[in-house]
Amino acid sequence: GAKPLAVTNCLNFGSPEDPGVMWQFAESVRGLADGCLEMGLPVTGGNVSFYNQTGAVAILPTPVIGVLGVIDDVRTRTPMSFDRSGLDLYLLGETENDLAGSEWAYMHNQRGGIAPTADLQREMRLIDLLVAGRTKKIFSAAHDLSQGGLAATLTEMVLRYNTGATVQLDNVGLALLSETPGRVVVAIDPAQTAALTTEAASQKIALKKIGTTGGDSLVINDAKISLVELRKAHTETFPKLFG
Structure with a gap:
């Protein structure tokens, strides 16, 4: 029941030196941008974590999104x-x-x-x-x-x-x-x-x-x-x- 006001993100991926991983990252960012533009929400901050992998095996692409919402009266x-x-x-x-x-x-x-x-x-x-x-x-x-x-x-x-x-x-x-x-x-x-x-x-x-x-x-x-x-x-x- 809160009204969304802003977005932050934590983008977790494998090595950006891998073209497949870089594509995953680029598409995730593009999707996030498209969604925020359509909903009128600014991205106020976030972070990117690369090289999450064991040997040559990368984690699955894991973008984590947090949205700040406001309720006029928390009661x-x-x-x-x-x-x-x-x-x-x-x-x-x-x-x-x-x-x-x-x-x-x-x-x-x-x-x-x-x-x-x-x-x-x-x-x-x-x-x-x-x-x-x-x-x-x-x-x-x-x-x-x-x-x-x-x-x-x-x-x-x-x-x-x-x-x-x-x-x-x-x-x-x-x-x-x-x-x-x-x-x-x-x-x-x-x-x-x-x-x-x-x-x-x-x-x-x-x-x-x-x-x-x-x-x-x-x-x-x-x-x-x-x-x-x-x-x-x-x-x-x-x-x-x-x-």
């Missing part, structure tokens, strides 16, 4: 998760077949494919919708979808305040793992349904109800996992890796 900020039952969950934005470059692709050692396309005009309308939802107190919670897609977002939301959710999805695998940009899950009181529908329509943002909050489990279609089990899986990565 009106929208929390990232819900802490009570009886709220409705909605997905803002459209989900496409965007698995290239995703967490799913990384886990399955899949490289290549067509990268997701960012519709920056729609992104700006989504930002306006999120600001309106915050200022008009429509949202009880809001969480972006990024790395890990909807699966990661739902996990983080239910674990934050130990409040479960029941979700119903079509094409469940793609719905959970696609990383199409420009999407947000919001939780609202059912009394705010008309207000949310009106705001989403005015910004031409797709809106779909996907579930409700409550319980001690995350239920997705016919699959159910307790929050205890989910938290264990979510927090035990390092212990399993390092013994």
